[in-house]
Amino acid sequence: MLRWLWGFVGPYRSRLIVALIALVLTSALTLSLGQGVKLLVDEGFAAGSHEGLKDSLQIMLVLIVALALGAYFRFFMVSWIGERVVADIRKRLYGHLLTLTPSFFEDNLAGEIQSRVTTDTALLQTVIGSSLSFALRNVLIFVGGLVLMFISNLKLSLMVIAVVPLIVFPLIFIGRKVKRLSKQSQDEVASVGAWAGESLQNIKVVQAFTRESHVAEQFDQGAEQAFAVALQRIRYRAFLIALVMIMVMGAITAMLYVGGSDVISGELSAGDLSAFVFYAVMVAGSLAAVTEVYGELQRAAGAVERIRELLATQPTILDKGGETVVKDHSGSAAIELNNVSFAYPSRPDQWALQDVSLKIQAGQSTALVGPSGAGKSTLFDLLLHFREPQKGDIFINNQNIADYPLAMLRNMYALVPQNPVLFSSNVWDNIRFAKPDATDQEVIDACKAAHAYDFIMALPEQFDSFLGEQGVKLSGGQKQRIAIARAILRDPDVLLLDEATSALDAQSEFWVQQALNELMRDRTTLIIAHRLSTVRHVDQIALFDQGRITAVGNHSQLMQNSDLYKRLAELQFQGETEA
Structure with missing residues (x-):
């Protein structure tokens, strides 16, 4: 643990040297008080001298100051x-987390990660800082x-030092158990925190299904498990402290008997015994x-182990881009997928996408339609380079996306997800997230x-209004329009719309669709849509089924050539007509 921490402490060597000098001096001054005690007893009390008492107390006062x-x-x-150092560790840890791919956060609980941070x-x-x-x-x-004990009296020192091995060996043995239990305790606490955060974040669902008692029971069980592990750790530490007290104080008691006998027999002065007792x-x-x-x-070693595990996690997508990629500033981008296949690590034998080939011209709008689970959202992840295909290649402007620096690639996109993501801030900050240097007027226009x-x-406070966690103070349609405004402000080369109007009422959908039509003009756009009525007028439609593009x-054209598309369209349009 100390070797690892040195990497963070090293840059502050000058302050560390000052601290160590002060540490050595205070330790030396603390021990020098023993000589003050000796003078006080021999020159003051034993000698019966007021002058000696005064001088001794003055020396002790100087030492104390x-x-x-x-x-x-x-x-x-x-x-x-x-x-x-802790601030540096937190910054390093959070910065490292930002480099990890979304798949890592899908496999690990957010509360567990937050606990480590x-x-x-x-x-x-x-x-x-203190311990x-x-x-x-x-x-x-x-x-x-x-050292001072041995200098003062060898016989008494040997008596005290004889108990040290009886303390050190249990200290090492029990310390290892405490370290293991400390890590386990931290894991249990993190799990409890993750469960609490998840249940409170979804409190509406919990209360709607009247499952308050269930989640409370789950939390209680986790808290009790954490308490049980902590109790084991505390029991070991308490035993160790008691053992040290018995051994050391027993040795001092025996030493006092022998030393007192030497004072009575005149072999040792009262001041020497007092100083020795002080040192002991x-x-x-x-x-x-x-x-x-x-x-x-x-306990800290257990915490360091958990932090180092997180820092040792490597991103599955490496930023391999170089200086050779030249960004096209035309305001649009051509996309080509060449026999792309992808399977999730949890289901390696099941292709989410299989031999997908598709060409999208610059400025062309393309809708991705098909049944749920057909691979449409997976394609968005691949385009954003959140994941890498096991087979095939993806090109933007005739360059493989694997050759792009990740920041350059993702700066070309604006994403409007099906479930809009808002942050615990005001309207200004949420929309400017796409373009931090945007002016107020640009935000208002968007x-x-x-x-x-x-x-x-x-x-209540217009653009300064605080939206709450995940925009909880807004309706679903309002959150979606904030997300669309963010995408408009981004002014991207490629627009990715994942059911962008799904949460809107009919009137809002009409106006937002007009805004999207303006935004999509002469801009490469990919739209994931289940409602075919919203994509009838796009340039082309790619029909997905079981990870493949079937048409x-x-x-x-699809109404004439694709039975699946025709069946989906008839079912939807018939339902809308009846409604």
Whole structure:
């Protein structure tokens, strides 16, 4: 763990050196108080001298002030390093997560990932900012105290040191168990947090089906499992602390008997015994403190292991693009799919797309239609290079998309998904997400084009209105129009519409369709549609069935040449006529 952390601490060596100097000085000053105690007893109490008592107390006062100043610098520097390092780890971790492909987040719970970014790093913050410094300080006091004990009295020191192996070996053995249980405890806590977040995020569904008691029971079970694991960890740590106290304090008690006998017989002065007792107590206290902090370090080691696992995850799509790709600034793009086949890793024997070939001219609008699960949404993922086909190639402007830098490729697209995605912010920020440097007027024009301006102006704070988590304060149709305004503002080369008007009422759909028709003019557009009435006037329609393209043509041609398309159209149009 410490080797891994050094990669983050290393850039702040100068502050670390100051902290270590302050750490060594405070440890030395703490131990030097023992000599002050010796002077106080021998020169003050035993000698019965007021002058000696005064001088001894003055020396101790100077030591205490110096110790306080050293503690200030030590605490400030170590805390600064802890906060800085944890902030760097969080930035590194979040930046790495942004490079992972969507498939990773489909296979891992969002709450689990958030736990590693927040809870695990918060545990590291505590350890680096205070516990580690506290442990180092006590290690120095332990070593320095032992040295001074041996200098003061060899016989008494051997008595105390005899119990150290009885403490160290259980410390190592139990520490390994604490580390394992700490990681397991963090996993359990993360699972509980993920379940809580998911159920609260979908509270309407939970309450609509009156499943509050069910989700509460699931949460209770997870919380109890986390408690059971934590209890095991606490039991080991409590046993270790008790063992250290018994061994160390028992050794000090035996030492006091032998040392007291030597004072009575005149072989040892009272001041020497007092100083030795002071060192022994400091050694015992530091060993007990290190034992306690060791448990915290093992917890941190478990957290580091979870963070390193996440950082070690490699994106399945590598940014292999180079400088050779030249972006076409014509405002449109030609797309060609050449025998593309793709299967999901969870279903390697079942093709989601199989031998798909399709040509889309620049500025041409193409609708992808067919039954659910036919592969239409998968094709969008491949175009955006969220996934790579196992066979075949995809070309944009006669260049393989694998040769494009990912940022350049995706900057060519604007996506309007079936379920619009809004962020916990205001209207300005949600629409500017497509173009951060857009002016207010550009945002307003995009909203007018998407038929969203009127309802935005009716919001309590208009464009400054906070939309809530996932736009919960808006209706489905309003959220869809915000997403369309975002796409209009993007002004892309390729427009990807995934059932973009599915959540709109008839009147809103009419106006948004007019806006989309204007946006689609002379722009390469792919439209996933289940309602064939919305795509009758596109340039071409590709009919998907079981991962294959079975027919390509316009509406009239497919009505004549494709039995499947004709059957789907008749069913839909008949239903709309009856409605």
